[in-house]
Amino acid sequence: MPIAGIYGPDDFRKSAQRRPNAQARTPVSPAGRAAAWPMPQLEWTPEVERATAHLYERVKSVIPPVEWPLMAPTIKAINELKQERNAVILAHNYQTPEIFHCVADIGGDSLQLAIEATKVKSDIIVQCGVHFMAETSKILNPQKTVLIPDSRAGCSLASSIAGADVRLLRERFPGVPVVAYVNTSADVKAEVDICCTSSNAVQVVESLHAPTVIFLPDQYLAKYVASQTDVKIIAWKGACEVHERFTGEELRAYREADPSVQIIAHPECPPDVLAEADFTGSTAHMINWVRNKHPKRVVMITECSMADNVMAELPDVEIMRPCNLCPHMKRITLAKILDSLIYMREEVTIDPAIAEKARRSVERMINLKN
Numbered sequence: 001m002p003i004a005g006i007y008g009p010d011d012f013r014k015s016a017q018r019r020p021n022a023q024a025r026t027p028v029s030p031a032g033r034a035a036a037w038p039m040p041q042l043e044w045t046p047e048v049e050r051a052t053a054h055l056y057e058r059v060k061s062v063i064p065p066v067e068w069p070l071m072a073p074t075i076k077a078i079n080e081l082k083q084e085r086n087a088v089i090l091a092h093n094y095q096t097p098e099i100f101h102c103v104a105d106i107g108g109d110s111l112q113l114a115i116e117a118t119k120v121k122s123d124i125i126v127q128c129g130v131h132f133m134a135e136t137s138k139i140l141n142p143q144k145t146v147l148i149p150d151s152r153a154g155c156s157l158a159s160s161i162a163g164a165d166v167r168l169l170r171e172r173f174p175g176v177p178v179v180a181y182v183n184t185s186a187d188v189k190a191e192v193d194i195c196c197t198s199s200n201a202v203q204v205v206e207s208l209h210a211p212t213v214i215f216l217p218d219q220y221l222a223k224y225v226a227s228q229t230d231v232k233i234i235a236w237k238g239a240c241e242v243h244e245r246f247t248g249e250e251l252r253a254y255r256e257a258d259p260s261v262q263i264i265a266h267p268e269c270p271p272d273v274l275a276e277a278d279f280t281g282s283t284a285h286m287i288n289w290v291r292n293k294h295p296k297r298v299v300m301i302t303e304c305s306m307a308d309n310v311m312a313e314l315p316d317v318e319i320m321r322p323c324n325l326c327p328h329m330k331r332i333t334l335a336k337i338l339d340s341l342i343y344m345r346e347e348v349t350i351d352p353a354i355a356e357k358a359r360r361s362v363e364r365m366i367n368l369k370n
């Protein structure tokens with residue numbers, strides 16, 4: 001059904017304080033510098049070549065041989081240091097292949113990472129993704145040290161709404177339950193009834209058994225959910241700055257060039273894009289779709305590092321992608337991951353009272369899944 005209403009900060013007289021798109025990067029404190037582990041040697045040697053040969057096999061279809069000697073010494077150092085620190089590296093599907101395939105212990109979409117974060121045995125979690133993902137890991141693992149290699153890795157969706165906005169929405173629509181996409185800060189998660197990801201958004205909305213639901217902050221995901229359910233959806237005016245740039249016209253041009261091509265798109269894209277796609281799904285659903293259907297040629301309408309990661313896994317599938325990169329995801333680099341493990345920075349902290357309330361919303365979603 002069409003969306004019932006769409007609200008934003010301008011619709012409230014008392015507008016809430018917006019979060020900045022990114023946090024300030026925490027400098028290394030004198031104590032952190034004193035406790036730092038020694039900087040490893042980062043030279044390309046025959047030993048490094050031998051030790052990383054099996055990793056290069058995983059990415060050789062997407063990383064040219066000339067670039068590997070520049071990455072391999074840091075990859076080897078990260079893998080050794082994470083053992084010594086008893087750390088685990090979680091990486092989102094939008095991380096570059098040398099991170100996703102060569103240093104990450106667990107890779108996946110927000111839902112997979114949130115679930116895996118609850119099973120982690122290590123003392124330290126290094127989150128290769130954006131800040132709200134690291135917060136989610138901390139929410140679910142309050143006793144563990146959660147590090148993000150660059151806390152400036154924000155998200156246009158997470159910065160579009162604050163906890164105070166949710167309170168204003170509740171005043172405007174008393175009694176209407178609120179679902180928040182996981183792409184929100186901890187203070188927003190603390191104010192809502194349940195979280196969702198793009199993998200389970202429709203299931204979460206319907207699980208509330210309410211005639212109307214407030215769904216925030218992604219207006220396009222909200223429209224997609226509204227098209228899949230009879231529940232009336234009230235949305236927020238947020239958008240992903242990567243997915244909103246795609247256009248239906250762009251997809252039609254791909255199809256005109258090759259009518260047999262398959263097009264798959266993420267539900268954060270605008271409706272005219274989804275109308276042109278053969279399949280719409282979360283990053284995890286898109287990856288499974290390619291694994292199962294094994295098409296000859298496919299256009300992936302999402303952040304372009306994910307296409308690289310799938311190409312590394314399935315080199316015989318020709319994957320085309322308009323290269324829209326997420327500038328926030330790309331703040332995470334091998335050098336910063338190593339820096340994170342050496343100096344134990346940047347540590348993610350959340351007010352315990354907010355974390356406790358946010359945990360209820362995230363766990364309610366995870367328990368629904370299970």
Ligand code: SF4
Binds near residue numbers: 154240241
């Ligand atoms: S791709 Fe979009 S939703 Fe994902 S982190 Fe970047 S801005 Fe946020």
